[in-house]
Amino acid sequence: MLKTLTVWNFALLEHVKIEFGAGLNILTGETGAGKSILIDALGAVLGKRLAATAIRSGCEWLRVEAVFDLEAQTALKSLLEEQAIPVEDDELIITRQVSHKGKSSVLLNGCRVTLALLKELGAYLVDIHGQHDNLALLRPENQLLLLDTSDAAIEKQRDVYQKSFAAWNDCKKQLRAKEEEAKNTTERLDLLHWQEKEIEEADLKEAEDERIEAEIKKLSNAEKISGFVEESYALLNGDVGGKALNVLAALSKVKKNLESLSRFGNELDNACKMVENAYCDLQEASYEIRDYGSDMEFDPHRLDSLESRMSVIDKLCRKYGATTADVLAHLAKVKAELQRIETYDVDLEDLKAALRKAADTLKEEAQKLTKLRSAAAKALSAHVGEQIKALGMEKAHFSIALRAADYSATGADDIVMLFSANAGEKEQPLQDVASGGELSRVALAVKAVSAANDDSPPSMVFDEIDTGIGGKTARMVAERIAMVALHRQVLCITHLPQIACMADAHLYIHKETQEGRTLTEVQLLAEGERINEIARMASGSDITAAALDNAREMVDNARIKRAEISRSFSK
Numbered sequence: 001m002l003k004t005l006t007v008w009n010f011a012l013l014e015h016v017k018i019e020f021g022a023g024l025n026i027l028t029g030e031t032g033a034g035k036s037i038l039i040d041a042l043g044a045v046l047g048k049r050l051a052a053t054a055i056r057s058g059c060e061w062l063r064v065e066a067v068f069d070l071e072a073q074t075a076l077k078s079l080l081e082e083q084a085i086p087v088e089d090d091e092l093i094i095t096r097q098v099s100h101k102g103k104s105s106v107l108l109n110g111c112r113v114t115l116a117l118l119k120e121l122g123a124y125l126v127d128i129h130g131q132h133d134n135l136a137l138l139r140p141e142n143q144l145l146l147l148d149t150s151d152a153a154i155e156k157q158r159d160v161y162q163k164s165f166a167a168w169n170d171c172k173k174q175l176r177a178k179e180e181e182a183k184n185t186t187e188r189l190d191l192l193h194w195q196e197k198e199i200e201e202a203d204l205k206e207a208e209d210e211r212i213e214a215e216i217k218k219l220s221n222a223e224k225i226s227g228f229v230e231e232s233y234a235l236l237n238g239d240v241g242g243k244a245l246n247v248l249a250a251l252s253k254v255k256k257n258l259e260s261l262s263r264f265g266n267e268l269d270n271a272c273k274m275v276e277n278a279y280c281d282l283q284e285a286s287y288e289i290r291d292y293g294s295d296m297e298f299d300p301h302r303l304d305s306l307e308s309r310m311s312v313i314d315k316l317c318r319k320y321g322a323t324t325a326d327v328l329a330h331l332a333k334v335k336a337e338l339q340r341i342e343t344y345d346v347d348l349e350d351l352k353a354a355l356r357k358a359a360d361t362l363k364e365e366a367q368k369l370t371k372l373r374s375a376a377a378k379a380l381s382a383h384v385g386e387q388i389k390a391l392g393m394e395k396a397h398f399s400i401a402l403r404a405a406d407y408s409a410t411g412a413d414d415i416v417m418l419f420s421a422n423a424g425e426k427e428q429p430l431q432d433v434a435s436g437g438e439l440s441r442v443a444l445a446v447k448a449v450s451a452a453n454d455d456s457p458p459s460m461v462f463d464e465i466d467t468g469i470g471g472k473t474a475r476m477v478a479e480r481i482a483m484v485a486l487h488r489q490v491l492c493i494t495h496l497p498q499i500a501c502m503a504d505a506h507l508y509i510h511k512e513t514q515e516g517r518t519l520t521e522v523q524l525l526a527e528g529e530r531i532n533e534i535a536r537m538a539s540g541s542d543i544t545a546a547a548l549d550n551a552r553e554m555v556d557n558a559r560i561k562r563a564e565i566s567r568s569f570s571k
Contacts, residue, residue, distance in 0.1 A: 001020075001022060001068065001069045001071075001458050001459055001489045002020050002042075002066060002067075002068055002125075002126065002459045002489060002491070003019065003020060003067045003068065003069050003091075004017060004018065004019050004020070004065075004066070004067045005017070005018045005020070005038075005041065005042060005045075005064070005065075005066050005067075006018075006064070006065045006066075007038070007041045007062075007063075007064050007065075008061075008062060008063040008064075009055055009056040009059040009061060009062040009063065010037065010040075010041050010044075010054060010055075010056065010062045010064060011034070011037045011040075011054055011056060011520075012034045012037060012056070012511065012518060012519055012520040013034065013037060013038070013041065013056070013519070013520050014056060014519045014520075016038075016520070016521065016522050018038075018507065018522050018524075019524070020489065020491065020505070021489075021504060021505045022489055022504070023485045023486075023489065023490070023504035023505070024481060024482060024485035024490045024492065024502055024503050024504045024505075025489070025490065025491045025492070025503065025504065025505045025507065026492055026494060026499065026500045026502070026503035026505070026506045026507065027491065027492065027493045027494075027507045027509055028493075028494060028495070028500050028506070028507070028508055028509070028533060028537060029508055029509035029510050030510065030511075031495075032511070033509045033510050033511050033520060034509055034511065034520030035493045035509050036463065036493070037520065038509065038520075038522070039128065039461060039463050039491075039493065040054070041064045042064075042066065042126065042128070042461065042491075043128060044064045044096050045064050045065070045066040045094045045095075045096050045118075045122075046118070046119070046122030046125060046126055046128070047115060047116075047118040047119025047120070047121070047122040048119075050062075050096070050098050050104070051098075052098055052099070052100055052101075052102050054098070055098065055099075055100055059100070060099060060100045061097055061098065061099045061100060062097070062098055063095065063096065063097040063098075064095075064096045064097075065093065065094065065095045065096075066093070066094045067091060067092070067093050067094075068091070068092045068093075068094070068125055068459075069090060069091060070087060070090045070091065070092050071090045072458075073090075073124065073458070075124065076092075076121065076124040076125070077090075079120075079121065079124070080092070080108070080109075080121075083111075083113070083117065084111070085108050085109055085111045085113070086109055086110075086111070087109065088109075091109075092108065092109060092125075093107075093108070093109055093110075094106070094107070094108055094118070095107040096118075106118050108121070123457070124457060125457055125458070125459060126457050126459040126460070126461060127456055127457045127459070127460045127461070128460075128461040128463065129439065129440045129443045129444070129460065129461060129462050129463065129465070137417075137430075137439070137442070137443045137446060138430070138431045138439075140414065140415060140416075141410075142456070143400075143415045143416075143417055144410055144411075144413070144415045146380075146446065146450055146456075147373055147376055147377055147380060147400060147415060148373070148376075149450070150376050150379070150380050150449075150450060151372065151375075151376040151379075153372055154369070154372045154373060154376055157365070157368055157369045157372055158369060158410070158411065160365055160368075161362075161365040161366060161368075161369045161411060162409060164358070164361050164362045164365045164366075165362060165407060165408075165409055167358050167361070167362075168355070168358040168359055168361070168362045168407070171351065171354050171355040171358045172355060174351055174354075175348070175351040175352065175355055178344070178347060178348055178351055179348070181344075185341055185344060188337075188341065189338070189341055192334050192337055192338050192341070193338070195320070195330075195331075195334050196331065196334050196335065196338065198316070199316060199320065199327060199328075199330070199331045199334075200331070202312055202313070202316055204313065204316070204324045204327060204328055205324070206324060206325060206328065207323075207324060207325070208313065208324050209310070209313045209317070209323060209324045210323075212306050212309055212310050212313070213310065215306055216303065216306050216307060216310060219299065219302060219303045219306070220303065226293065229289055229290075229292060229293035230293065232289050233286055233289045233290055233293065235247055236248050236282060236283075236285070236286040236289070237249075237286055247282060248279065248282055248283055248286065251275060251278060251279045251282065252279060254275050255272065255275050255276055255279055258271060258272040258275060259272060362407060366407065366411055366412040369411045369412075369413070370402060370411065370412065370413055373402055373411070373413055374402055377399075377400040377401070377402060377415075380400055380449065380450075381398060381399040381400045383449045384398055384400075384442075384445050384446050384449055385397070385398045385399070387444075387445035387446075387448050387449060387480065388441065388442060388445045390445075390476045390480075391441045391444065391445055391469075391473060391476055391477055391480065392441070392469045392473030392476070392477070393421060393438070393441065395421070395422050395423040396419065396420065396421050396422075396438075397418075397419070397420045397427055398417070398418070398419050398427075398430075398442065398445075399417075399418045399427060400415060400416075400417055400418070401415070401416050401417075401418055402414070402415060403415075403416065416429055417429065417430040417442075418430065419433055419434055419438075419442065420433070421433070421434070421435075421438055430442065435467075436467070437465070437466075437467030437468060440462055440463070440465045440467075441465065441477070443462075444462065444465060444477065444480050444481065444484065445480070447460070447480075447483075447484040447488070448480040448483045448484060451483065451484045451486070451487040451488055456488070457488075458488060458489060459488065459489040459490075459491065460484065460488050460489070460490050460491070461490075461491045461492070461493075462481065462490065462491070462492040462493070462494075463493050465477060465481070465492060465494065465499075466494050466495060466496045466499060469496070470496065474496045474498040474499060475498045477496075477498075477499060478496075478498045478499040478501070478502045478558070479502075479561060479565065481499060481502060482502045482558075482561070482562050482565050483565055485502075485504065486565065486566060495537065496537070497534045497535075497537040497538040497551070497554060498554070500533070500534055500537060501534055501551075501554040501555045501557075501558040502558045502561075502562060503530070505524065506524070506525045506530045506533065507522055507523065507524055507525070508522070508523045508524075508525050508529070508533055509521070509522050509523075510523070530555070531548060531551045531552055531555065532548070532551075534551040534554060534555065535547040535548050535550065535551035538550060538551060538554070
């Protein structure tokens, strides 16, 4: 809902701030006072093109700022979140500024955005009736949504259809992917068979590369290893009196000495135990060194064989992975892909059969949806037609027609609203034949029927709704605007007192001359001021006591009528 609209330097509007309420907001004033300028300013913050010529004479820039309450606007808040535009307290502030040099900026809650995004968001906020380029009723997606929300059975069937459509789409995607994959089957098969053969012929074992590398390292250093082993063993077990240290013989001697000392006291018992343990450990180590040396045998043929094997493994690792485990994993993938390719024909037939079945289901669900829509279109056409006739177009004809279309997420139907304003004239698409005033009244008729159920924007503007009408028709228009205002915020510019007296809030727009310059002012009327304005609208500038009494009676009757309308909708 639109909360406030603030305008600076826009044509005759120097600086105006207007607060709007829920329900019906009526804007009145003399012809040329600037009512349409105010609607143009609102259009500017909804994404309408704005030229530098709109800047007030003598000023360098113009600015328009609108504040909207986004409560219950779930879809719009999701869109703002996608665009990383913060929303606090369910409030959206749109600021549009244009300089005399043509520079333009658009801010949403302080974030700079493009004009295209602003226009997209504007469609969620306000529906302006009376301007073809902004009329939501003319958009096919809105017409279809209007029809679907008129009957709960349609919405239920549409959900069923959309699941069928998603399944059908998924089958098509899978089949396309499988057919695309099959195009290069021959070349791919040759490559996979080659890789399978190359890896299998190598007869790799898990972690074989690690074991071979360790053995090659050992054999390549056999002479050094043998020297280290012999020297180490000799140091531990050298002959007594020889050149070697014979560590074990020395420790044995120390052990005996300490055992002999124990006869004179036990102070060195712990040292004796440590020496004894050391002797045993070193003796065990000498056995392991001796055994390792006895197994050590340099075999040049064995080394050549291992290096040749390692060369084969390295070649495979360069192609298929860093280790033998990686190569074997690649082999498993190759075998799996070969199995899939070999079953392509079967898979393709299965997918084609699944697509045929999904298409049959989709067709069946689409036909059910079309049948429901056709019945609802007849009922809705009749209801809207009645409302159109009541709005002063007795000879008009209105109908909603369905046309077959390709399958889409919304069904297999295109919708067109047909209209004829005069008897004997063939019905044609509404947007092609209706004037601005006729479009506004058709939109009002539609909204009078559907406002409680449809998902149209929460705020509506009627700018040409009273063109060429008066008397009883004006009263019928007023009542239907009041019906819509029960469910939507409505801004209505009017010259008719029958409509103005239905207002929840009445704004008076007038021109003033200050310091030799003309500017437009907007004033929220109190009850007495409102009576005076309605009297002026009904009888002209010469307001008499009788005109004031008539205006009071009109307001009182309107208040009673609005209460009746409210009760009828609440039943």
